[in-house]
Amino acid sequence: MKRKVIIIGGGIGGLATANLFQKAGDEVHIYEKNDQLGGRAGWKVINGFSFDTGPSWYLMPGVFEHYFDLFNLSVTKELALQKLSPAYKVFFESHNPLVITGDPGTDSQTFESEEPGAGKALDRYVKEGNEIYQLALKHFLYTNFDNPRDLLKKEIISQGPRFLKLLTTSIHSRVASFVGSRTLQQILEYPMVFLGSSPFSAPAMYSLMSALDFKEGVFYPKNGIYSIITLLEKVGRSLGVQYHLNSDVSSITHLNGNASGITLSDGTRIDADIVISNADLHFTETQLLDESVQSYPAAYWQKKESGISALLLYLGVKGDLPQLQHHNLFFVDDWEKNFEDIYDKKTIPASASLYVCKPSATDPKVAPKGYENVFVLVPLPTGATLSADETSTLAAKFIQQLAISIDQPDLHDRIVTQDIFGPDDFESRFNAWEGTALGVSHLLKQSAFWRTPNKSKKLRNLYYVGGNTVPGVGLPMCLISAELVYKRVMNIKRSGPLEKSAL
Numbered sequence: 001m002k003r004k005v006i007i008i009g010g011g012i013g014g015l016a017t018a019n020l021f022q023k024a025g026d027e028v029h030i031y032e033k034n035d036q037l038g039g040r041a042g043w044k045v046i047n048g049f050s051f052d053t054g055p056s057w058y059l060m061p062g063v064f065e066h067y068f069d070l071f072n073l074s075v076t077k078e079l080a081l082q083k084l085s086p087a088y089k090v091f092f093e094s095h096n097p098l099v100i101t102g103d104p105g106t107d108s109q110t111f112e113s114e115e116p117g118a119g120k121a122l123d124r125y126v127k128e129g130n131e132i133y134q135l136a137l138k139h140f141l142y143t144n145f146d147n148p149r150d151l152l153k154k155e156i157i158s159q160g161p162r163f164l165k166l167l168t169t170s171i172h173s174r175v176a177s178f179v180g181s182r183t184l185q186q187i188l189e190y191p192m193v194f195l196g197s198s199p200f201s202a203p204a205m206y207s208l209m210s211a212l213d214f215k216e217g218v219f220y221p222k223n224g225i226y227s228i229i230t231l232l233e234k235v236g237r238s239l240g241v242q243y244h245l246n247s248d249v250s251s252i253t254h255l256n257g258n259a260s261g262i263t264l265s266d267g268t269r270i271d272a273d274i275v276i277s278n279a280d281l282h283f284t285e286t287q288l289l290d291e292s293v294q295s296y297p298a299a300y301w302q303k304k305e306s307g308i309s310a311l312l313l314y315l316g317v318k319g320d321l322p323q324l325q326h327h328n329l330f331f332v333d334d335w336e337k338n339f340e341d342i343y344d345k346k347t348i349p350a351s352a353s354l355y356v357c358k359p360s361a362t363d364p365k366v367a368p369k370g371y372e373n374v375f376v377l378v379p380l381p382t383g384a385t386l387s388a389d390e391t392s393t394l395a396a397k398f399i400q401q402l403a404i405s406i407d408q409p410d411l412h413d414r415i416v417t418q419d420i421f422g423p424d425d426f427e428s429r430f431n432a433w434e435g436t437a438l439g440v441s442h443l444l445k446q447s448a449f450w451r452t453p454n455k456s457k458k459l460r461n462l463y464y465v466g467g468n469t470v471p472g473v474g475l476p477m478c479l480i481s482a483e484l485v486y487k488r489v490m491n492i493k494r495s496g497p498l499e500k501s502a503l
């Protein structure tokens with residue numbers, strides 16, 4: 001029987017979910033508060049510069065391949081994916097920059113030249129990370145954890161003691177048991193920031209992240225990351241998904257223990273058989289539902305960690321910036337303090353580790369000829385409220401930090417376009433909890449079985465999708481999240497990627 005499915009929010013999780021239900025024969029409507037689909041994975045054009053507004057790393061290519069193959073599309077072909085070489089460059093305060101190529105032999109030599117024995121240590125670390133990643137894909141990512149027998153498989157039980165160690169040790173301690181040099185430790189620990197977590201508290205299980213950049217490689221879709229969103233929408237439109245932009249949902253309605261639809265801010269009521277919220281989970285639970293039907297009320301969130309917020313700078317720069325590659329990481333010497341400031345003390349660090357993307361290194365279309373397109377991400381604590389003046393003072397400070405790091409003293413004067421997006425913008429544009437950029441962080445107590453599930457405990461037809469629920473943060477994870485919510489609704493308990501026959 002054809003059901004009417006309403007999805008609140010058109011982020012990657014919502015878009016991916018819509019396509020699955022519509023393909024299975026349901027009538028799907030997406031209600032998105034903003035005037036653009038994609039959510040945090042947005043796109044903006046300013047003075048001839050085209051910016052991906054959030055994500056810029058295309059990792060876990062197999063997850064994308066699998067999702068689009070459900071619609072008989074080759075994502076590699078559709079997005080004209082290219083593998084970046086070098087993968088990224090790392091700048092240090094008191095050490096020469098190092099380049100990670102994505103070629104195992106070369107990267108191993110780079111590590112070895114920093115510390116005798118570190119080349120082999122990197123090989124072992126990445127090999128172990130890849131084993132965990134393959135097991136995770138098979139047993140822990142594509143699962144709603146609703147079939148305990150799945151966890152009793154021989155392959156998992158035989159790994160029991162090893163898993164226990166990886167779950168109870170921090171990634172920092174694990175990395176330190178492989179390499180002693182601080183620069184090398186920083187390279188292996190930084191991916192935790194992509195999960196909104198600190199390497200001093202995230203479990204060593206996430207060493208699997210290093211298998212992604214060192215083994216699988218870093219990719220770039222020919223027309224930028226937003227082309228993933230465009231492709232999802234193209235699939236949806238061809239199937240008949242209906243998109244409603246500028247449609248702010250103000251509540252989820254319910255009747256007799258069932259979610260019965262939504263109300264928009266202008267008072268319009270729309271009925272549905274199933275409601276799936278892609279809006280941040282904290283917002284969905286505490287703002288869209290009345291208290292009587294909240295499974296995760298305010299008290300639940302007091303015990304949770306919201307991850308990091310960020311200051312984002314979109315810069316158009318005159319002339320070349322030859323020191324920068326496509327992806328660049330800048331690490332401060334005061335590594336542990338930088339994380340402590342952001343995660344524990346919740347203060348804005350004096351000097352911060354930065355991520356800088358220069359997509360014009362790969363894609364000439366993103367900047368006018370003779371200019372560079374530069375995106376800067378400064379991790380900030382969540383809950384920081386900054387006035388417009390404070391935000392631009394901070395922006396100027398971090399631009400100065402970047403100028404010094406890449407030896408371009410006139411950088412500030414060469415900026416012809418500047419747009420800033422800060423913690424308050426995350427809150428107002430996306431209804432992000434405490435202005436979080438990435439969502440609920442990946443501490444052990446907020447990962448896997450312990451991550452907030454994708455189903456309401458109070459309303460029968462209410463489900464959740466996106467980075468705040470299982471399996472977690474990131475574009476590929478949100479595609480998996482879409483498959484998981486589909487499986488949940490269709491009562492498919494088997495773990496592993498969705499099969500075409502299930503649609």
Ligand SMILES: Cc1cc2nc3c(=O)[nH]c(=O)nc-3n(C[C@H](O)[C@H](O)[C@H](O)COP(=O)(O)OP(=O)(O)OC[C@H]3O[C@@H](n4cnc5c(N)ncnc54)[C@H](O)[C@@H]3O)c2cc1C
Nearest residue numbers: 009011012013033039040055056057249279466467474475
């Ligand atoms: C700066 C930054 C850099 C990142 N870098 C990477 C990266 O390099 N690689 C990677 O894989 N991931 C990266 N990520 C993470 C990735 O972008 C996110 O995990 C993912 O985009 C989240 O998608 P989502 O579907 O969960 O939600 P969102 O993208 O947040 O979408 C939710 C949607 O719901 C809408 N909404 C909210 N409230 C309402 C309402 N009341 N009514 C209607 N609509 C509503 C919002 O407007 C939004 O469009 C990055 C994120 C950020 C912010």
